Amino acid sequence: MRQLPDFLSPRLLRGLILLCTFSALPARCREPAPSAPKPAPKSAEVSEKAPELPAQIELLETRVRVEANGDSRKEVHTRVHINNELGARQFARLSFDYNRSFQQIEFPLVRITHAGGGTVEILPSAISDQPNPAVVNAPAYQDVRVKSVRILGLAPGDTLEYRTVTRNSSHPFFISHDVARDNLVSEELFEVNLPSVRKAAPITSCAARTFKTTESEEDASFRVLYQWKWPSISDAPGKECASGKIALANPPILAPQSDIVLTSLEWRDLVQPLKNSFGKFDPSASAVKEKVQALTSSVGTSEAKLKTLYDFVSQKIRTVDLPVGATGFRLRDPAEVLASGYGVPEDKSFLLFVMASSIGVDAAPALILLSQSALLHGANPSALTNILNVARLATGPVWLDLSVEVAPFGMVRPELRAKPALLLYPPNDVQFLEKVSTALPFAATQRVNVDAAVTTDGTLSAKVRYSMRGDNELLLRVAFHQSPKEKWKEVAQLLALSDDFRGNVTNVTASDPYATEAPFTVEYEITQPKFVDWSRKPVRIPALLPQLGLPDPPGKTASGAIDLGTPLDVETHLTLHLPEGTAVRTPTGTSVERDYATFASKYQASSGAVTASRHLDFLLREISADRAADYNTFVRAVQSDEAQEFTLERGEVASQQTRSENSAKKN
Numbered sequence: 261m262r263q264l265p266d267f268l269s270p271r272l273l274r275g276l277i278l279l280c281t282f283s284a285l286p287a288r289c290r291e292p293a294p295s296a297p298k299p300a301p302k303s304a305e306v307s308e309k310a311p312e313l314p315a316q317i318e319l320l321e322t323r324v325r326v327e328a329n330g331d332s333r334k335e336v337h338t339r340v341h342i343n344n345e346l347g348a349r350q351f352a353r354l355s356f357d358y359n360r361s362f363q364q365i366e367f368p369l370v371r372i373t374h375a376g377g378g379t380v381e382i383l384p385s386a387i388s389d390q391p392n393p394a395v396v397n398a399p400a401y402q403d404v405r406v407k408s409v410r411i412l413g414l415a416p417g418d419t420l421e422y423r424t425v426t427r428n429s430s431h432p433f434f435i436s437h438d439v440a441r442d443n444l445v446s447e448e449l450f451e452v453n454l455p456s457v458r459k460a461a462p463i464t465s466c467a468a469r470t471f472k473t474t475e476s477e478e479d480a481s482f483r484v485l486y487q488w489k490w491p492s493i494s495d496a497p498g499k500e501c502a503s504g505k506i507a508l509a510n511p512p513i514l515a516p517q518s519d520i521v522l523t524s525l526e527w528r529d530l531v532q533p534l535k536n537s538f539g540k541f542d543p544s545a546s547a548v549k550e551k552v553q554a555l556t557s558s559v560g561t562s563e564a565k566l567k568t569l570y571d572f573v574s575q576k577i578r579t580v581d582l583p584v585g586a587t588g589f590r591l592r593d594p595a596e597v598l599a600s601g602y603g604v605p606e607d608k609s610f611l612l613f614v615m616a617s618s619i620g621v622d623a624a625p626a627l628i629l630l631s632q633s634a635l636l637h638g639a640n641p642s643a644l645t646n647i648l649n650v651a652r653l654a655t656g657p658v659w660l661d662l663s664v665e666v667a668p669f670g671m672v673r674p675e676l677r678a679k680p681a682l683l684l685y686p687p688n689d690v691q692f693l694e695k696v697s698t699a700l701p702f703a704a705t706q707r708v709n710v711d712a713a714v715t716t717d718g719t720l721s722a723k724v725r726y727s728m729r730g731d732n733e734l735l736l737r738v739a740f741h742q743s744p745k746e747k748w749k750e751v752a753q754l755l756a757l758s759d760d761f762r763g764n765v766t767n768v769t770a771s772d773p774y775a776t777e778a779p780f781t782v783e784y785e786i787t788q789p790k791f792v793d794w795s796r797k798p799v800r801i802p803a804l805l806p807q808l809g810l811p812d813p814p815g816k817t818a819s820g821a822i823d824l825g826t827p828l829d830v831e832t833h834l835t836l837h838l839p840e841g842t843a844v845r846t847p848t849g850t851s852v853e854r855d856y857a858t859f860a861s862k863y864q865a866s867s868g869a870v871t872a873s874r875h876l877d878f879l880l881r882e883i884s885a886d887r888a889a890d891y892n893t894f895v896r897a898v899q900s901d902e903a904q905e906f907t908l909e910r911g912e913v914a915s916q917q918t919r920s921e922n923s924a925k926k927n
Contacts, residue, residue, distance in 0.1 A: 315340050315347030317445040318419075322437065325453040328481070330431030330524070340420045348414045356424060357392065361403040362588055364427045370409055375417030386410040398580045398602050400592060430588060433458075434525050436518035436642045439467045439490060448490045452522055456482040460522045468519040488520065518642065525639035527682060530589075531627070531692075535684055537591045541614065547595040548611075552618050563653055566621050567669045573612045574662045575774050578602040581663075584627070584644045605663045609647045612662060616651070623651040623660065624685035628696065632680050635693070646676055648696065652687060659697050666737040668776035670701035674731050674826070698881070704730030704828045705779070710804050713837035720791035722804065724761065726782045730828060733780045740782070741773035752784040759806035763788030792908070799908040803847075803863070803872040805832045807902055810876075813892045814885060821882040822891055824856060834872040838908065844870050847904035852897045854890070856880040861901050870906060 321337040342348050358365045370382035387409045395401040414420060437450050454460060462471065474485040555572055556565040577597065582604050589606065594614045597603040603611065609625040616623035626648050629635070634643035649660040661667045661676070677698045686692045705728070712722035728736065739751050752768040763786040771781045792799055808830060814822055838844065846863040861874045876898065883891065 312343050313347070313444065314344055314350055315342050317440070319447050320440060320445045321449040323449075323451050323453070324435055326433050326435075326455065326458065328455045328457060330429075330433050332428045332433055332435075334426045334428070336424045336426075338420075338422055342414060342416055342418045342420065344416050348416060348418075351414060351420055352411050353408055354411065354422065355406050355408040356426075357404075357406055358426065359403050359586065359588055360405055361590070362428060362430045365407050366425045367409055367422065368425060369421065369423040370411070371421045372411070372414060373419040373421070375415070380413060382409060382411065386412070392582070392586075394581050398600075400596070400600060400602075401580055401582070401587060401604065404582060404586050432524040432529060433460075434523035434640050434642070435521070436640060437468075437520040439488075439519045441467075445490075449488070450520065451485060451487040453483060453485050454522070456484050458524050460524050462486055463521040465519045486522070518640075521640050523640050525641070527635065527639040530639050530641060531682060531684060534589055534591075534625075537589070541591075541593055541610075545593075545595050548598060548614055549618055551598060552615050556619060562619065562621050563655070565619050566616055566623060566651055566653070569612060569615045569619075570660055570662070570669055571776075573608055573615065574660075574665055574667065576601070577608055577611065577662075579608060579663050579665055580604045584647050585641045605647050608662045609649055612649055612660070621651060621653075622685070622687075623649045624683065626650050626681040626683050626694070626696075628676055629680045629682065635680065645679070648672060648676065648681065650681070650683070650694070657694075657697065658701075664734070664738060666741045666773040666776065667734060668701060671734060672696060673734065698826075700730060700826060702729055704826050706730065706732065706828065706830045708806055708832045710832075710834045710836075712804055712834065714792050714839065716794070716839045718790050718792040718794055720763065720788045720804075722761075722786050724756070724784055724786060726755075727779045728781075729779045731826060736770075736782060737773045737776075737780050740770045749784075752782065755782065756784070756786055761786055761804075761806075763791075794910055797909065799910075800905040801908065802905050803874075803902075804834050804836060805872060805874060808832075808859075808874065808876045808898060810895050810898060813895050814888045820885055822885060822888065823882050824878050824880060826878075827881060828876075828878045830874075830876045832874050834870075836870045836872075836906075838868055838870065839910070840868060841910060842868075843909045845907040846870060847901075847906070850897060850901040852894055854894055856883045856887075856891075857894060859894070859898050859901070863904075863906075874901070 317338060317340050319337065319339040322334065323336075324332060324334045326332045340347075340351060342351065354370075356365055367382075367387060370386075372380045372382070374380070387407070389405060389407045391402050392404045392406050395404050409422075411420060435452060439450075440448050452462075456475070462468075464471075468488055470488075472485075472487045472489075474487070476483050476485065552569065555568050559565045559568050578601060580602055584605060587604055587606070591610055592603065592607050594607075594611045597607045597611050606625070613624055627644050628646040628648060630643045630645055634640060646661075646663065649662065651658045651660060658670045659672045660670065661672045664673065667673070677696050679696050681694050681696050683692050683694055707727040709725045710722055712720060714720050726736075736755070740748060743751050748768045748770065749765055753765045756763070756765055766785050766787070768782070768784040770783070771778070773780070792801065811822070811824055844865040846865050849860070849862045851860045852858065857876065857878045857880070859874070859876050862872070864871050
C-alpha cells in the first residue's frame with residue numbers, strides 16, 4: 261500500500277482511499293482486476309509457508325466480575341511471544357483508553373522473559389497517564405484519558421506477559437467482547453461472574469455460541485459464572501452458522517455488534533437519564549438567548565433561522581472527536597459549551613437543541629444505532645455510533661449532522677442514512693424509533709473538466725477541475741477542512757491517483773469548505789513526462805477522463821434489490837491539445853438508455869485538438885434483482901466505452917492527412 265501522509269486522520273484516509281470520483285457509494289468504486297493465478301506447487305515440500313505473524317498471543321484470559329450495585333472489575337492476563345522486530349515495535353507501548361471519572365486502570369504485572377534466559381519487571385516509572393489526544397486542547401474533557409506503559413528492551417524471541425485491572429463504577433452495567441480471529445491468539449478464555457439477581461443472559465454470535473454456566477453461593481448470595489474457551493472441541497460451526505443463517509435459540513444466537521453481549525440496561529435506562537440531563541438546563545439562559553438573538557434577528561423564516569443556528573454550532577463550535585458515550589453521557593451546560601467554543605458530539609447536539617427551542621423550533625437529538633438488531637435484547641451502548649438532530653419543520657423532518665463541521669444543512673454522512681435512531685424527544689408518546697432519511701437536500705451532481713496538452717517530446721500537462729454536490733463533495737470538504745493548506749497538494753495527489761491520473765500535482769486550489777451553499781470545487785495542475793512515445797507507430801492513448809464507478813453487477817444467485825446508490829448525475833469533459841501535424845482517429849461514441857440510468861459519450865477531433873465527453877445519470881436508487889441481466893448489459897456497455905482509445909500518428913502519414921484536410925477546407 262502506498263505510504264500515506266500522516267496529517268490525515270485514519271477515518272479520513274479510509275474514506276479518501278475508497279474515493280472513486282464518480283461514486284456516490286464506495287460500492288461504485290471499481291474493483292482492481294484480479295491478478296493471474298499462481299501455478300500450484302509441484303509438491304508439498306516446495307509449497308510456501310504461511311507468513312510469520314509479528315507476534316503470537318499465546319494466552320489471553322479476560323475475567324469480569326460484576327457486583328450487585330453494578331460496580332465491575334475486569335482483569336486481563338496476556339502472554340505474547342515476539343517473533344520479529346515488527347512485533348517488538350508493535351508491543352513497545354501498551355495503551356488503554358479510560359474515563360477517570362468512573363474508571364480506574366492498573367498494571368499489577370508487566371514482565372519480559374528474554375529468549376536467552378532471565379526476566380525483567382517493568383518499573384512503575386514506565387507508566388504514563390495522559391489526556392486522550394482528542395482532548396488535549398479541551399480542558400473540560402480531561403477525564404477522558406490514555407494510560408500507557410513503555411516496554412523497553414523487547415527483542416525477537418522474548419515473551420511479554422502483563423495483567424491489567426480495570427474498575428468501573430458506572431451503573432448499570434453492560435459487557436461486550438469479541439473473539440480473537442485469524443490465529444492471532446493460540447488460547448483464549450473469557451468469563452463473566454454475575455450476581456444472579458442481575459438476570460443478564462448472554463447474547464452471542466455463532467463464534468461464541470458454546471459456553472459453560474456454573475451457579476454458586478457466595479456470602480449468602482447466589483452468583484452465576486459464564487465461561488467461554490477457545491479453541492474447544494465445539495468450535496466447528498453449527499448448521500445455522502455454516503449456512504450464514506441466524507437461529508433464535510436458548511441462549512439466543514443472534515448477530516450482535518460484538519460476539520458476546522451481556523447487559524442489564526434497557527434502552528429507556530439510557531435514554532431517560534439523557535433526557536433528565538437535557539431537562540436540568542435552562543434554555544432561556546441569558547448567554548444562549550442573547551447569542552440566538554444576535555444570530556437570527558435579521559433572518560426571516562423559522563427554517564432560515566434554524567439553518568443559521570446550525571451553521572454556527574456546526575462550524576464555530578469545534579468538534580472534540582470522541583466516540584458517543586466516551587464522557588459517560590455527562591452533558592455540559594450549553595452556556596459553558598458556547599463560551600468555550602468546543603464540545604463533544606452530544607454537547608454540540610444539545611446546544612443546537614436548546615438554541616432552536618428558544619425560537620420555537622424542535623430540533624431534538626437522536627442516538628444512531630448500528631442496526632435494527634441492536635434493539636432486540638437490552639441496551640448496549642457500544643451499538644451507538646453517532647448522535648444527530650432531527651428538526652421538525654413544516655416541510656417535514658430534516659436530519660442534521662453537527663459533528664462533521666462542514667456538512668451542508670440537511671446532509672448526513674452516507675454511513676448513517678437509513679440507520680435506526682432513538683428519539684430522545686419523540687414527536688408523540690408512541691414513536692421512539694425513526695430511520696434516518698436517505699434523501700439529500702439537493703440533487704447529487706459531479707462535473708469534471710480536463711484541459712490538457714501533449715508536447716512534441718511526449719510530456720502531458722493538464723488542468724483538472726472538479727465541481728461536486730453529494731457524498732464525494734462531503735468527503736472532499738472534510739479532507740480539505742482537516743488538512744492545512746500546505747498539505748493540500750498531498751490530498752489532491754490522492755484524488756488524482758484515485759482517478760488514475762499519474763504525474764506531479766501542483767497549484768492546488770479549493771473552494772472554502774465552510775461555503776456549503778455552493779458546490780465544492782477543487783482545481784489542480786498535473787504534469788507527466790514521457791506520457792507519449794512518438795516513436796511508436798501508431799500511438800494509442802485513453803480518453804483522459806476519470807473512470808465512472810458503477811455498482812458491481814449481482815451474481816447469478818443474487819436475490820432482493822440491486823442497490824444503485826444515491827441518484828447521481830455525472831458529466832466529464834476533456835479537451836486535449838496536440839502538436840501540429842498530429843493525425844487523430846477517434847473512437848465511436850456510445851448511447852445507452854434505461855429507466856434507472858442513462859449513459860452517453862461523444863468523441864471528436866478538430867485541427868490541433870480532440871474532445872471527449874461522457875455523461876452518466878443514475879435515476880433510481882435501486883432496481884429489482886430480476887433485472888440483473890439487463891443491468892449487466894448496461895455495465896458492459898459503459899465499461900466497453902471506457903476501454904476505447906484515441907489513435908495518434910505523426911510524421912509523413914500525419915502530414916499527408918493534414919494537407920488533405922487543409923485542401924478540403926480551401927475547396
